[in-house]
Amino acid sequence: MEPFVPNSPGSAEKPLRMRVEGMDCSACAIKVENALKRLPGVSDISMNYATETLSVRLDENRTSREIIELKIRALGYTPTSPNGEAAGALKAAAPDEQLAGDQPWWKTRKGRLVVSLAAPLALAFIVSTVRPDLSLWAYGAVALIGLIPVARRSFIGALSGTPFSIETLMTVATAGAIAIGAAEEAAVVIFLFAIGEFLETVAAGRARSGIKALINLVPRTARIEEAGQIREVAVERLRVGNIVMVRPGDRVPSDGQVVEGQSEVDQAPVTGESVPVSKGPSDPVYAGSINANGELRVRVTHTAADNTIARIIHRVEEAQGSKAPIARFIDRFSVYYTPAAMVVAALIMLGPPLVVGADWYTWLYRGLATLLIVCPCALVISTPAAIASALASGARRGLLIKGGAALEILGRVKTVAFDKTGTLTLGRPEVTDIVAVEGSEDSLLAKAAAVERGSSHPLGLAIIAAAEARELAIPPAFGGATAIPGKAVSARLREGFVSVGSPRYAAELGLLPNELASRIKALEARGKTVLLVLAAKRIIGLIALRDEPRADAIAGIGRLKALGIRTVMLTGDNRCAGDAIGRVLDLEVQSELLPDAKLAAINGMKTRGPVAMIGDGINDAPALATANVGVAMGSGADVALETADAALLKNRVLGVAELVELSRETLSNIWQNITIALGLKAAFFATTVFGVTSLWMAILADTGATVLVTANALRLLRRR
Incomplete structure (x- = not known):
């Protein structure tokens, strides 16, 4: 225990922030938090494993910063000061140097463990095939290689306030399997556990890359x-x-x-x-x-x-820190399962010989068989096997899910919130109406395209694309186009000057008649942007454009409603544009929302149950992060893809319903696996206590449960 230093009258708590390298999963954060809770003078502990940051209030008269760092190092992590504390601005929100310093996966602690186990495991398989008599030693050596770091973390965690972590569960399971000669099983289980831990490292790295993409939006x-x-x-x-x-x-x-x-x-x-x-x-x-x-x-x-981007960065970090991922079922269950199993096995080994003088060898044998039966190999693999199969099945259909936690939550969502632009819509304006006051529609469109030729403006590009789609002959413009910023663009054609501008520009020139103004208002009420085409100071027609819904948007919203899920559209666009799309798609609409307002809307929805947010833009990043699960369109901004928990690579709105259906089927499969694993163990436990089950039958029980659980999980791969 660290020495206690009495609090002096003049002492005061001060905020302390540091980076904790290697803290890349929720279990890591829990261990550090539990250890720091035991130190005097440490309060308001806030852990964020996604950004590898720790924030506390520290009374240095009672516990020094050095003691905190020593405690963190003892747990296997590396504390460092955040770079650029005085640099201000964006570095204060999310230090760029920290993000840039992330290591390649093969250099991380968990990555090295996977690599160090893969080759010996393959070698052990070859040795056991060629020399079966050396199988126990070969697989035993592999199991010990993987067990040593896990057991060390389990031991230190126990001393620091986390006695029954997932590491404790794996240490007991692997050591028990080795003790009764099931070295092959022990080696495979410890290897699968290492892979699962490594995948969490990859997910954490993705989250940090998302924040870096946000920082890069602002010029230096x-x-x-x-x-x-x-x-x-x-x-x-x-x-x-x-x-x-x-x-x-x-x-x-x-x-x-x-x-x-x-x-x-x-x-x-x-x-x-x-x-x-x-x-x-x-x-x-x-x-x-x-x-x-x-x-x-x-x-x-x-x-x-x-500024706005810095606040978005802060919101993303805050949401990632507060959005606790669903704790793995095994980790929760092990709090009771592991100590109970050890106590039961010890009672079987020691009870009968000590109480009634029964044969020591017989009851030691039965106790070892019990250890094997309660060894949670099938239980440990039940959840990751189902999740791995579901993730692979989804990936084949363009449904990219970044982890088991997101997959779990998707099946329980009550509300799905959509961004509009680029999510429910195509993300680019298209010509929807052409009204010719003089001449034909084709002539009007060709003249407008001639004025806009060379433009990089989205509306201009849409007009050119519409003219090209009709295979119109676009007349040449002489001398190039001239822009009146925010109002119009003009060019000299063969018949004279032609302008494409806003209704406000025409009104300022006194050229907008009342009947045409009424028609423009009607089009704008349907969420369309209207441009007027002028020649020789008279209006010769108008062109309306709108960002149209995706082809499958109506079907996608309908399928979600059939699943009993509420659908809402959150957009930064104006109310007319939002309501127009909402009427077409038949869903609730909240318009004119800045990022903070979107975040507030998501938080309000979460009071009714889990919320999924679907978006594609940088402005969606805070909402994607703070929702229970965030889903990005595959064509969206990099930061949206990195911040989100899942992505629709085929840009289909129907993919959201497919994600929910896949999640629900996976959750059902997981509970089937748990029932199989625990049911077989319960049955064989009873027969072992009464001496019916031999050690080899106990091995068969555990191995059989593992095979059944794996086979059941693989059914998800056949899902269509």
């Missing part, structure tokens, strides 16, 4: 205006009130307000809006959004540490 430098001069500074040095210049094509360096200039800004990385938004003086802009076509002078309203 900003062009700041001071005393009439423009100079480049690190984004961390920006202060509220600074004026920054944002050129066309640049990302906005921090949240701010436009003080001069007119442009369109692509806010999709932050808000999820399907088309760029016009920005002018007094309009807000968000860090990470992309300036399209006009230079803007922006007054900074939030520092880099407090």
